Structure formats: C-alpha cells, structure tokens
Amino acid sequence: MSEIQLLPQVRDFLQRDHAHFINGRYCASACATRIPTINPANGQAIARVTGADDSAATTAVRQAFTSNWAETAPYQRGQTINRLTDLIEANGEELAQLETLCLGKSIHLPRMFEVGQSTMAGSLARVTLILGGINAAVLLPDADLGMAVAGLIQTGYVHQDQVCAAPERIYAHRSHQEETLAKIAAALQGINLSSTLGGSVQFGRRSSTRSRNWSVSD
Template identity: 25%
Template structure:
C-alpha cells in the first residue's frame, strides 16, 4: 500500500499564513516570531504558526468576554444545542480533511485519525449538545426554624461562569479541544483555546467551521504559541475557568497560578503511569489482542494507556513470550499508509524523552523486546516490553507516555494491590480476569479515577473521566 492522497483542501489550508482565530476570523499576530510545524514521519516543515504575545491573548479573551456578555449567555439552551449539533454535522462533512490534518501534524495513523479522533469528536459534540436543555437546578425545603408555622423553600440555579481557557495537548488536539469546547458552550460559557505548538491546524480549522455552524463570532477563539502564550491566558483577569490537559508538572504549575489569581476555577486532567493487572485465571490468547491494542494505540501517547503490566506468576512466562511475539509483528511505517500498524512519535522533544528511557533500559539489560530508536527519517521507535528491577525502579515510576511497557510478576492479591498503588499517579487501571466477583473486590482498593474490567483506554462521554493523586483535579464528561 502507499500513502493516501492528501486532499486539495488540506494542501490549501496548510499553505496559508496562519494567524490566531479571534472574533470569527483569522488575524495577524502582533509579533513576527513564528513556530514551524514538522511532520513527525518525514521531519519536513509543513507549515508555520504565529506566537501570541500578551496583547494577542487579551484581544482573544476580550472577544470571548464580549461574546459571553452580549450573545452566548443569552442564547437559549435549545439554540445552543442546535448549533453544537450543526458543528458536529460540519465535522462529519469535513472528516477526511480534519483526519489528514491530524495525521500530518501528530503522526497518528490515518485510520486512527478517522475512526477514533474525528469519529469520537462527533459523538462527543452531539453528547454535549444534548445536555444544553438538561442543565437544571434544584428546589428544596430547608430546615430553618419556624417561628409562627411558616414554611420556606429554596432553589439553586446553575449559571455559566464566563470565559473558559482551554489548554490542549498535542496527542489528540482535535478531540480534546472538542471536549473543552462542548462542555463550555453547552453551559453558556465562551472559550479561548490554546493548542499545543506542535499540533494546531485542526483546531484552527474547527474554529472556522464553528462560524459556518452559526456559532457567534467570539464564542470560540484560538491563540497559538508556546508556554508563554498559555501563561498570558491563565493570568487574564477575564478568564474565570481554566481547563488543562497535559503533563503533571505543567498542571501543578497552572493550578498554583490559578489559585493565586483570585481562586480561578481549574480542571486538571494530567498524566498517568497506568496499571493493568492480569490475573491467574485469564486465557492469554483471548486477552492479548485487546490489551496490546489499548496499550500501543497512537504509539502509547495516550494519557489513559497502560504502562505497567502486573502478571500473575503462573502466567508470567507465557504472557511475556506471546506478547513479545505480537509486538515484534507490528508493522512500523508511514502513518498515511492505511496498512501501517505503528507510526512515529509526535515530536522531537518527546522522541528524545522516550529515547532516554530506552537507552536507560538498554544499559541496565532490561529490554525484553524492542528498545531501539529506528535509524531512519522520522521520530520512530520500536514498541517495547521491559522487565523492571522492582517497584522502585525509575522505569516503573516515571511516565514515559510512549510505547514502553514494564512487566512484573505478582503472587497474591494483597501484593498486587500494594504494587499497583505504589505510584504518585492515579488516572486509570484495568483488571483482566474471568472472576467477576474477585474483580469487584479489587476495584475499590485500586487508587485510580477510572478502572476497567477486561478492557482499557476506552472513554465514553456519559462516564466521568479524571484522576486522583497527581493525575488531576476535576472530571471531564457526563454531568460531573
């Protein structure tokens, strides 16, 4: 097979001189500094984006504030839902265009961009649209003392907070951007998005589609740049909520800064060193395809993906042998080739980070299979299984956010829980077993925000998602 043909509309969009998207249109930056966007599979520069300074950010925030005050907060819930559904229609119509933009900038497999990123974006938009008319307060009878037999009633009203700052990572920029857009807009808020400097094109294109959908100018704004741009956004006095998805150190810094800024509300969905427990009763041949698919989707660059495998001693040798054989058969290649099974990492800094961990494992003789960066153009590494020297091994404690999985054996359920919880992270976990009663006993003991049984990494808009411990504050989706 060869690479899919790049659409003419994609070529034309990439070729533009990209600015920020403020008040319904692309605007030039106030600075001359630009950032090059690199295709991670070829290392070719495909476009450049603007760097927003404080003045650019304030223009975007002021636009969002004006749109909130003059238009969106006063739009009926029914109309908000209609416009979000119209945006979902347009995402569906432009699905291939958006998928190709994602693959070209993130290295995501084209089939993954189509059938997960874009397809799930549509589902999430429609889910949020449905909530627009279902956001209700409560009425209640309070228990304050009665002097003369009178009775009292109280009620609550849920109101939009105003301008939301949405800071989006590079791994699923379109989908995570839509999570933030959908939740903000359905509640009557407006938003200023700051995408990662590595992956901005799909959200710039989405902002254009929002205008076509009839969403008023200023309701969705996009400013591009590096960390300083995000800092300007967080510090704006008009920003009333910060929604961040990304690394733990950055999330902690954002949370601390938001608290200093008059206790600005925050939602922080951060990293994880997620655990998968393979119990003694499982059939390895049955679970392996689903487990490894969840592990190596998007080259492991998924915050919810498992990085630590805990395998019952009786199954350890069989699992390692069979998992190694499957991993070695993954076809590595161009993400635009529909037959490719494993693509590049998304950017050079992340490639260097993952390579550091692989080099460490090589020096310590911990590689079971894989363990190498490919000597070729592009940010390619091999999918890798590692044996660890114990639960305090740095490779077992530090998040790689890549296709690197650590395996370790356990004997008792008590040992398993102790080992699984020996982490500063607590985003997701999974238990693989045919013994549902045992799974239900283990789940309350596992320190993680989401726990699956016989599956991993799957998200649904009706189910709250977020972490405990250093993995975050707050929840995405549902009515949480």
C-alpha cells in the same frame, strides 16, 4: 495497503499563510514570530503559524460570553454544538489527515469517533464513549491471553501514549507470566512500522522530538 494520498484541500491548507482566527475572521498578529509545524514522520515543516498574541482573542471570548452565549438558552446551545459536530463529521477525512501530519499519529487514531458510530449502528441506546484510562492491566489466571495481548498492543504501543488509554503497568498471573511475555514480544515484532499516512501502519512517529526523547529515557 498503499499510503493514503493527501486530499487537494489538505494540500491547499498547508500552503496557506495561517493567521489567527478570532471572532469569526482571520486576523493578522502583531507578533512577527513564525512558528513551524513539524511533521514527526519526516521532521519537515509542513506549515508556519503566527506567534502568540492572545489579547484580541481574550477580549473576543469575554465579549462573546457576556453579550451572547451567557443569554443563550440551553436548547439553542445544544443546537449550536450539534452543528459543530455535523461540520466536523462532514470534513472528517480532511481533519484526520491534518491531525495525522501535525501529531504523527496513525490515521485511525484521529478518526476514533468512527468507533462510536459503528458501535451505535442500528441501536437507539444512549451510551457514552470514553477513551481513557492509564491504570494497570491485570491478567488473571483465566484471562484470554490472545485478546489481552491484542488489547495491550493497541493501547500501550499503537496509541504511542498520545491518548490516555495506555496501561502504565501489566500484572500477569504467575501461571502464565512467561507465556504472556512471549506473546507480547511476538506481537511487537509483527507491528507494521511505516509512514504516518500508510493505510496499514500500526506504529508511526512520535508527536515531537521531545515526546520521543522522553519515552526513550523513561
């Protein structure tokens, strides 16, 4: 699959001079420091943001809570949050591309919410989608190794431990320990290494040089 092309609005966003968004408007910061946002896929700066100046933000948050949000009824709060959800979904592709460029994750990771949507298709059941868990993976004697290894590759490698869904240890029963290792090795050799925005990429760049170095030294 060819590399995904950036949306025009994504390109426009990256070319802007980014200020702090406080109390419903963009504000110039007293801090002169400009911090580059690095694309882990190529090491290039894709944007620059103003350095920290949190006094105005802190004041705005306190005022909003004490003068408005604290007195807002739960139903109205829910309506506000639902509106935010609608806006995120309406701009999902744009947000996913920006998240991918900033963090180096494969495009399908920033759009994990679609998993929940597809799971709920045609169902009225109330469910909670939880993306988490870093406990050990235990493969019992009757484990389906094909399914288990596919899951381990997805959670342990494709996610690149940038989400909390990567088992820290794998315990395989002695009856299929060697077969498990062989299947994992074969699966790793078949992983598609590509540009972060590649449509079929399975293993992109780490979110930062610090993250990469920590992983290599672990």
